[in-house]
Amino acid sequence: MQRLITQLPGAFREALVLREVNDLSYREIADVTGVPVGTVMSRLARARGLLRTAWLAEEKGP
């Protein structure tokens, strides 16, 4: 999972790590990254979408 996260684009990885690892709220992530809360929401959605796709592909195997 760690490897899959490192493969995410920077902005998405940042939002995901701040939420899932550092347990910050959307508001706190917005403050830390200097973007509006709406952008945090969409970045998290994209990050999880990409991660889920990569995770499912990994589980299915080559």
Place this chain on the structure above:
Amino acid sequence: MTCDEAEVMLHALIDDELDAVHGREVETHAAGCARCAAQLASYRDLRQTLRGGNLRHTAPASLRRSIDRAVPSPAATDRRTLLKGFALGSLLSAAAAASVTLVVLREDRDERILSEAISAHLRSLQADHLTDVLSTDQHTVKPWFNGRTDLAPPVIDLAAQGFTLIGGRLDFIDGKSVAVIVYRRRVNVINLFVTQGVGSSLQAPRMETVQGFNIRRWTDQGLNMFAVSDINREELDEFGNKFEQAARAARAT
């Protein structure tokens, strides 16, 4: 709610960032939509895996030691001076504690209310829930609030001044149901939140910019008004001024 909207909102749902009303909306949508229900379950699984994945990295003790060595240690403080300082400090703080606490609490509350108003503004734009009553007629919008909220918000037609009334809705701020009057300036939305008994210390208009949104707040007739928009400060201030003038004129007639 459409699937596209639910797709973003369901992340806010699993992160516990939605209020009860919007949380229910997403859950209701997912209950009737197999695709979104599957996504919700899948993202919950993913989250479970992430949480159990031991992703938090602890820096090695050697890093702490090298940082400690690199940062100069603070000068040792004489113990007697320190105690004297505490004695004086306790006298002052005992006298001031209550008022300081009140001020801090109120500021925290104001901050939270502002933050909630911005979140509500964002949700209104993203979740297809801008208006519960869609009308440019103030005589339709104003009575719609009757019986739905315990205050009578001033609903004013400002079309002639360049701000088009498009409707109203109920929202939640600080755990209370509040009235929201919705205007448009060109393509931009202005959400005017009207609350009662919240932040009653507010008097004169104040302009602020939070998270890139402009907010003008003021108090009128015991009602607290928060206008939130992404139009520029000057235009939002103009909106507030026009609204206040029209409200005064309406009361005088």
